[in-house]
Amino acid sequence: MGVVTELKSLTQDDLLSGCAEIVGAAHVMSGATDVSAPYCKDWTGQYAGIPLAVVRPKSTQEVADIVRLCCAHGVSIVPSGGRTGLCGGGVPVSDDTSIILSLERMNTIRNLDADGRCMTVEAGVVLQTAQDRAREDGLVFPLTFGAQGSAVIGGALSTNAGGSNVVRYGTTRELCIGIEAVLPDGSIINALTGLRKDNTGYDLKDLLIGAEGTLGIITAAVFKLSPMPVTRTTGFLSLASLSDAPRVLNALQDRTGGGVEAYEYMPAAAVEVICREFPKIRRPLDALAETGLFFEVASSRKDDAEAGEDGETRLQRLVFAALEQLMEEGVIIDAMIAQSEQQRLDLWGMRESILEAITANGSAYHTDISLPLAAIAEFVTTMDVAVAEMGFQPITVGHLGDGNLHYALSAAEGQDWAALPLDQAKQQIFALLTRLNGSFSAEHGIGQSKLDVMRKLKQPSQLVAMRAIKRALDPEGLMNPGKFIPETNDAAQKT
Numbered sequence: 001m002g003v004v005t006e007l008k009s010l011t012q013d014d015l016l017s018g019c020a021e022i023v024g025a026a027h028v029m030s031g032a033t034d035v036s037a038p039y040c041k042d043w044t045g046q047y048a049g050i051p052l053a054v055v056r057p058k059s060t061q062e063v064a065d066i067v068r069l070c071c072a073h074g075v076s077i078v079p080s081g082g083r084t085g086l087c088g089g090g091v092p093v094s095d096d097t098s099i100i101l102s103l104e105r106m107n108t109i110r111n112l113d114a115d116g117r118c119m120t121v122e123a124g125v126v127l128q129t130a131q132d133r134a135r136e137d138g139l140v141f142p143l144t145f146g147a148q149g150s151a152v153i154g155g156a157l158s159t160n161a162g163g164s165n166v167v168r169y170g171t172t173r174e175l176c177i178g179i180e181a182v183l184p185d186g187s188i189i190n191a192l193t194g195l196r197k198d199n200t201g202y203d204l205k206d207l208l209i210g211a212e213g214t215l216g217i218i219t220a221a222v223f224k225l226s227p228m229p230v231t232r233t234t235g236f237l238s239l240a241s242l243s244d245a246p247r248v249l250n251a252l253q254d255r256t257g258g259g260v261e262a263y264e265y266m267p268a269a270a271v272e273v274i275c276r277e278f279p280k281i282r283r284p285l286d287a288l289a290e291t292g293l294f295f296e297v298a299s300s301r302k303d304d305a306e307a308g309e310d311g312e313t314r315l316q317r318l319v320f321a322a323l324e325q326l327m328e329e330g331v332i333i334d335a336m337i338a339q340s341e342q343q344r345l346d347l348w349g350m351r352e353s354i355l356e357a358i359t360a361n362g363s364a365y366h367t368d369i370s371l372p373l374a375a376i377a378e379f380v381t382t383m384d385v386a387v388a389e390m391g392f393q394p395i396t397v398g399h400l401g402d403g404n405l406h407y408a409l410s411a412a413e414g415q416d417w418a419a420l421p422l423d424q425a426k427q428q429i430f431a432l433l434t435r436l437n438g439s440f441s442a443e444h445g446i447g448q449s450k451l452d453v454m455r456k457l458k459q460p461s462q463l464v465a466m467r468a469i470k471r472a473l474d475p476e477g478l479m480n481p482g483k484f485i486p487e488t489n490d491a492a493q494k495t
């Protein structure tokens with residue numbers, strides 16, 4: 001055994017026994033075992049890495065002690081939440097150089113302040129659990145997306161997750177009003193006051209949110225809660241043109257006092273893939289809608305829930321008035337409105353199954369982009385023609401109300417995916433996106449998968465500032481290395 005290997009194994013043993021002393025031996029899984037395997041591979045199956053150990057602390061103090069220990073040994077840390085991230089952020093980039101720090105045992109809802117309409121939750125609380133707890137007090141924790149049964153608070157904060165309700169309630173960042181975290185030197189910052197106003201220096205909360213674990217470990221947070229809707233109107237629309245989508249959104253918002261909770265683009269190709277892969281899911285409209293839109297409008301006003309003589313609620317009447325006018329103008333071709341809670345849930349089920357449907361459909365390239373609302377139609381129409389000529393079938397969905405598209409490419413019928421010019425298609429997508437002032441990462445983050453495009457498209461001055469912040473807080477570069485910030489701007493020197 002060489003000297004270097006000897007030293008490394010000595011250090012590794014020290015590290016593992018030190019971790020066990022802090023969190024208990026049962027919560028340190030060393031190396032690659034069947035138990036640690038699920039932590040070592042990301043949801044997409046594209047990224048994997050074996051850690052020195054998976055360590056599962058139960059308290060903020062234990063997280064801080066582990067961070068200090070790793071710092072002393074020069075061992076890097078990869079934070080891990082619900083492991084539903086789509087960019088390879090939660091797994092090590094190389095084998096045997098880091099620990100995976102799983103926050104899943106920090107799963108306590110510490111407090112719900114019904115009068116203050118806020119809730120303090122630990123990083124390992126599953127989103128659905130937080131939603132259920134808020135509902136018990138007649139309130140809403142609105143963060144909603146397909147992976148909400150597994151994704152946790154720390155992961156959602158670290159990726160600044162979005163989802164289907166952002167159009168009304170904002171992203172995770174906008175919902176968060178306080179944070180507790182362990183910085184790379186092991187110090188704890190406790191900013192869980194839940195103050196709505198606090199202008200006392202740099203906002204470290206906002207620095208940590210969306211940092212994908214590169215600046216510290218989030219251990220808990222305070223979230224705003226909203227009044228529970230008492231009535232909802234949910235439906236599916238077929239539009240004559242995608243360019244009219246902002247107009248329809250604004251008409252619904254204007255009529256209902258900003259009540260739109262979801263406004264999701266679901267064109268024919270997406271609905272077709274879902275119905276093919278999940279035959280129990282039924283088409284919302286008989287004729288497939290080229291420009292299909294799934295929407296939900298909600299109100300917490302009791303008078304909006306009151307039914308008139310015709311059995312329609314006030315909210316429904318407001319929505320129908322907006323839709324009827326747009327139908328008369330030829331903007332909306334067809335509409336389906338859910339007549340029962342089951343029909344509403346079926347529509348949501350259809351929307352939330354798209355990622356799994358595309359995955360089951362075969363090889364695909366996914367994007368997570370955002371554009372000004374007015375530029376969405378130009379982007380989709382131009383790209384659809386361009387990629388079809390290359391042999392791709394675009395399957396697009398998106399949180400259209402936020403200008404966020406998941407523009408995915410699959411092989412058109414009869415085409416061999418491996419032979420298609422994917423690099424050329426990507427180049428055209430990002431060139432058009434840049435021309436239209438869009439973003440190459442709307443809600444999923446950067447992780448490992450978007451380092452290249454980050455290097456190419458992020459403004460160099462912003463990258464320089466980001467690296468300076470990283471160096472100031474994490475001079476040894478131990479927090480989630482190889483993710484989020486490309487080391488250089490030079491495309492030839494890849495991280």
Ligand SMILES: Cc1cc2nc3c(=O)[nH]c(=O)nc-3n(C[C@H](O)[C@H](O)[C@H](O)COP(=O)(O)OP(=O)(O)OC[C@H]3O[C@@H](n4cnc5c(N)ncnc54)[C@H](O)[C@@H]3O)c2cc1C
Pocket residue numbers: 043078079080081082083084085086088089090091103123144145146147150151152153154155156157158159160161162163164212213214216217218219355356443444447480
């Ligand atoms: C079916 C499906 C649908 C999805 N839909 C959406 C959607 O609509 N909108 C959306 O935004 N995302 C969506 N996602 C992506 C994913 O669910 C989100 O990115 C989610 O926020 C990740 O949370 P997680 O707990 O799984 O985090 P993980 O995957 O475990 O981690 C994500 C990143 O955060 C870091 N991290 C985790 N915990 C901490 C912590 N406590 N402190 C510091 N860093 C930490 C990790 O190192 C990693 O870089 C979807 C994913 C799937 C599988």
